[in-house]
Amino acid sequence: MGYSLQDFCRDTREILKNGSSRAQIEKVKTPMERLLVDPQFLAEYFNDQHPQGLKRIYVDSQLGFEVMSYRYDKARASQPHDHGDSWAIYGQVREYTEMAVWERTDDGSDPDHATLREKTRYRLNPGQAGVYYGRELHSIAMPDHSRYLRVTGTDLETIERLRIDAKAGRIERIRARQTGAAA
Numbered sequence: 760m761g762y763s764l765q766d767f768c769r770d771t772r773e774i775l776k777n778g779s780s781r782a783q784i785e786k787v788k789t790p791m792e793r794l795l796v797d798p799q800f801l802a803e804y805f806n807d808q809h810p811q812g813l814k815r816i817y818v819d820s821q822l823g824f825e826v827m828s829y830r831y832d833k834a835r836a837s838q839p840h841d842h843g844d845s846w847a848i849y850g851q852v853r854e855y856t857e858m859a860v861w862e863r864t865d866d867g868s869d870p871d872h873a874t875l876r877e878k879t880r881y882r883l884n885p886g887q888a889g890v891y892y893g894r895e896l897h898s899i900a901m902p903d904h905s906r907y908l909r910v911t912g913t914d915l916e917t918i919e920r921l922r923i924d925a926k927a928g929r930i931e932r933i934r935a936r937q938t939g940a941a942a
Contacts, residue, residue, distance in 0.1 A: 762793045767794040768817050770790040791888045795852060809828065812829070813829055818914075826908065835901055839922070843921075845913045847915075848890050851906075854902050855884050856899050861898065861923075863896070896923065
């Protein structure tokens with residue numbers, strides 16, 4: 760019997776009921792890597808008819824974590840960015856993703872500028888997952904026809920995040936989307 764999206768979400772909910780510390784988030788990698796190789800899951804959510812770009816495939820009503828599938832037919836790369844006060848786990852399905860971890864080398868006193876240094880780089884291959892906790896800066900680069908799964912602790916569009924131009928050092932604050940009607 761396979762390991763389904765529902766199985767993964769149930770197991771993730773059980774892990775996260777004990778908190779969302781780095782140690783707890785790391786525990787989600789094991790069931791995620793199990794899901795990443797399940798043939799039925801891959802056939803349903805990562806086939807060639809699946810929509811391009813990001814697609815939310817699950818939102819947990821109790822704990823707020825989200826599961827998203829990504830399908831890109833053209834190569835993509837990001838600037839260093841964080842996930843605000845949330846966390847993310849990337850899981851590779853097809854092709855690979857070059858993951859780079861960055862650190863600030865400035866003192867953080869200028870709210871509009873940062874100096875960065877690439878700390879480490881690794882490749883996520885199909886069936887592998889990588890964790891980014893809190894405000895860890897990272898960038899991703901992938902070739903044509905990449906597919907990956909991402910789980911986040913919350914809807915990232917509702918929290919402020921940072922994106923930093925690695926060469927120029929410009930900090931861009933990605934503002935949270937406003938929810939509800941304005942008074």
